[in-house]
Amino acid sequence: MKNIKTILTLSAMSLALGACSTGLDxxxxxxxxxxxxxxxxxxxxxxxxxxxxxxxxxxxxxxxxxxxxxxxxxxxxxxxxxxxxxxxxxxxxxxxxxxxxxxxxxxxxxxxxxxxxNQKPIPDSGQKAALVAEGDKIFHEGVLDKGVPACMGCHGANAEGNGPIPRLASQHADYIYKQLSVFNTDEVYTEGKENVPDSDLERPQGAVMEGIAHGLTEQQRRAMGAYLSSLH
Amino acid sequence: MKVSNLLGKAKGSALLLLGTASVVVSMDANAIPVFARQTGFKCVACHVGGMYPQLTSLGRMFKLTGYTMGNRPNLTDLEVQNDYPPVAVMVQGARQYYNNTSTQGLPGHGQGVPSSSMNVQVVSFFAGGKITDNVGAFMQWTGQKYDNTQTGSQAGWNAAAIDNTEFRYADRTVTPTTDTVVGAYVNNRATMSDVWNNMGPWQSGWINYFNSGNAQAPTTFLMGETTQHTAVGAGAYIFQNKTWYGELAVYKSPTHGPLSALTAGAPPSNAAAGSNGTVIDPTPYLRLAYNKEWGPHNFEFGLHGMMAYAHGSGLLGSTGPSDYSQPVSTYRDVGFDSQYQYVLDPHYFSAHARITREYMNNAGPGVFANYSNLTPVNATDNLTETYVDAIYVYQAKYGAQLSYQNVTGSNDVGLYSMAVNGAGGLTGNPNWSAWTPHVFYAPWQNVRIGYMYTFYTQMGGVTSGNNNLVFNGTKFSPANFNTSMLYIGFVY
Incomplete structure (x- = not known):
């Protein structure tokens, strides 16, 4: 039967090619x-x-x-x-x-x-100056009436991070914005609930960021992204 | 995607995949097709908005590196591997509407295929993925309930046969200053190697839509279904610094030998009379492209070309398919293609533009012949094909697409058979154009529901007025070719 021959031929070709493996490097x-x-x-x-x-x-x-x-x-x-x-x-x-x-x-x-x-980070350019200025202010001063502390307190004066606390400098603005939004989503989910299991949260290890992100407006999250992405 | 008119055995399709996969274990409930199982990615990683087959830059690199990224299926027990078999299935159910009573069942336009009720119309099996660190495969086997290119009858499920199939070898070298991918492939369709979704099976959408292949809407040899899965090509390519791409391949119809397995079930090996299976002599295919990524944007501009040598079909009243004993016509196809993409969740946008110019040198002397069982009256003809589309997908769930096709060319009453009312007989005008809006919704990443409608604004050179086209004594207008389809697609 022609189809059997086809199957055998294609299988044999696959196996023959499979013998052509190269090094791991x-x-x-x-x-x-x-x-x-x-x-x-x-x-x-x-x-x-x-x-x-x-x-x-x-x-x-x-x-x-x-x-x-x-x-x-x-x-x-x-x-x-x-x-x-x-x-x-x-x-x-x-x-x-x-x-x-x-x-x-x-x-x-x-x-x-x-x-x-050990690679060298390269900042982005082209951010809107007003957003950068707004992010700069929040980074250094926080939004205290919303319970948002100055970011530099944990992430370092130059947003360089420290051990388990990530470096934020030079990071893409959109990525910063989206992760702040993820933390906010987790905060909204846990609000008013007790003993929310970690498995219900998108980033349970970022629990400390939940309330902080929730204290920022959408524009402020964008501003954080703009500012941080411009940092060396 | 287009699925060709092929002959074979449906049973064989399953056997082929089992034979190639060598092992089948139970599938994970969350698992999706072959490459997703291999990489662990969701569709949206490699496809724009999850709308396969449109490739993101990651999807392009996955293909260019030979489908080798990820885990090899556990065929040998030699390494730590994933648990999934390298197989997948795609099923498309649809309800299609044709106005074929108005057009008197013109050949190639849904003849014998009435407006259908909602039923399962296409089933494809896939196999492949990583074979070694350098070699991978993409194999597809398809059966379909109807076939637009089959004259006078439906294809039926027993016409299942090999579909797009490719083996690739790739080597990537990354240094502090260079990134070079070099590769080679063997596949069964020119343009299958395309990674910018400008051509062939990867253009437009993944949907099998009867309307593609309408014989009254001619296309270039390169883009048509004429050598789809009936010829085997070997090619080599280089992709330098994710910027410059060059590719050269040669296609030929295999008559015997192991490579003929890549055309299993496809004509002309067992072509029925009137089928469009075409045999070709060695035919070079060329692709050059410039690719640029910045931020969420990606841009490509390229050149493509093919010099096809196709044997004619039986002459002088014969109804046989393309035959090696018949003279060779040449089809020189050259063109530009371009793609722009924006990929940043939740917004996905992609647009394409392509112009392909075809120069036909119809075999002679005396009676001119071509591959599709037609007898041109001109020694030379030409066609210019334009394709443009734009797609937007939101949240990888909601999408809309608009595509436009236009073909213009030289008149040849031997090739194009519609008459224009009042023109005193055939004009042989190939010109046509159509718009296709398409909306879809993907409630889950492996299910898509959509509706598409093709409006013909020109056929046979007739652009305005009703009932200016004539066939078999009946008058009708370009709008009588309009088709629409409601579909649901499922992949697993």
Whole structure:
């Protein structure tokens, strides 16, 4: 029967091609623990999180993907573990990073975090001056009547972050805005409820940010993005 | 996407996939098709607004790196792997409306295919993905209830056959200053390698719409279904710094040997009389493109071209398909294509424009012949095809699309058979144009419900006035070709 021959031929072609495997140094295999973090950064992560030349590693082009360059290593490790464990559940994390990180080993996570924390971050340009000024003020002074403390208190005078507290400087404005919105969503969900399980929240590890984000208006969240994305 | 007129066995489709996959285990309730299982991505990662087949920059790179990103299916037990089989299924149910009583069942226009009730009309099986760190595959097998290109009869489910199928090898080298992807492929359709959704099976939408392939609305050889899955091509490409792209391939109809598996079930190997299966001699295909990403934007501008050598069908009253013993006509297709995208949740926008110019050199001397069982009266003809579309998707759930097609060309009464009322017989004018608005809703990422309507504003060169077209003594207007479709698509 012709179809049987077809099946056998295509199967044989698949298996023959399968014999042509090459080394691990250029692998895009997310299920092989022997592929190093540096290789994954080059072969896989760089597709979205920034490649070469002017977009040096870790400086993504599309704000859909956060910049990783210069990020705190401890924070990067924590987030990759959250993607791996599905405890960070904002929509884009589910759409992309759950899959990417599902077979990450602790060694790969450590290598990736090491790689990206050592890249040079590049700020964005072209922000509206008025928004930058508004974000600058909130960053340094907070919005005290809304219960929003000065961001610099935790994130550092230059928004450089500290260990598990992420670097925000140079981050894409849209990414900052969307994450503040995620924290706000969690705050709105938990308001008036007791003992909300972490599994109900999109970013339970960001609990400290929930009330803060909720205290910001939509424009103020945009302003934070504009200001932070302009910082070196 | 367009699904060709193919012959084969429906049973074989399932067997093919099982044979290739080698192992089948129970599917995860959240799992979706092949590449999503391999990468763990949701549709929206690689497709614009989740509207497959439109590719985002991530989707383009996934394809250009040979479908190898992600986990290899657990075929060998050699590595830590995912648990999903590399197979998927797509089902499309639809209700289609034709005005084919008005057009006297003109060949190629839903003849024998009445306005349908809501029923299952297309089933596709997929297999493929990562095979090694450098090699991957995309395999599709399709059956459909009706077929627009089948003269006088419905295709029926027993006409299932191989669909878009491709094997790729890719190597990517990233240095501090360069990013180079080089690759090679073997596939069964020119333009299948396209990553900017400008051409062939990836243009416009994923929907199988009978109206595509209307014989009274001619298209270029490159974009038509003439060599779809009946020829096998081998190509090589380079993508440098996510900016410059170059590709060269050669297609040929295989008559025997292992590569003929890529045309399994497709004509002309078992073509019925009047089918459009076409045999071609070695035919080069070229693509050059410039790609630029900035912020959420992506822009592409490119050149495409194909020099096709197609054997004619049986001459002088014969009704046979394209045949190696017949003379060779040449089809030189060259054109520009461009894409713009905006991808930043919750807004997704994509627009395309393409112009392809075709120069036909009809085989002679004496009686001219071409591949589709027609006898041109001119030694040379030309067609210019324009395609433009724009798509907006919100929250990866709600979408709207508008596309426009226009073809103009030289008159040839041997190729284009409608007469214009009062013109004293056939004019052989190929000119046509149509608009297709389309709205859809995706309640879940693997279910899409939509409605599309194609308005013909010109057919046979007739642009205005009613009943200026004549066929079989009946008069009608371009609007009589209008078609519409309500559909629900499901992939798993």
């Amino acid at each position: 250029k692998s895009r295999n997310l299920g092989n623990p022997n592929v190093t973090g540096n290789t994954l950064a080059q072969q896989v992560c760089s597709v979205c999180h920034g490649g070469i030349g002017n977009d040096v590693n870790g400086n993504s082009v599309n704000p859909r993907y956060p910049k990783l360059a210069g990020q705190q290593k401890e924070y990067l490790v924590a987030e990759m573990n959250e993607f791996h464990n599905h405890t960070r559940k904002d929509p884009m994390a589910q759409a992309m990073m759950w899959g990417i990180a599902r077979n990450f080993t602790p060694k790969q996570i450590d290598e990736l975090a090491n790689f990206y924390s």
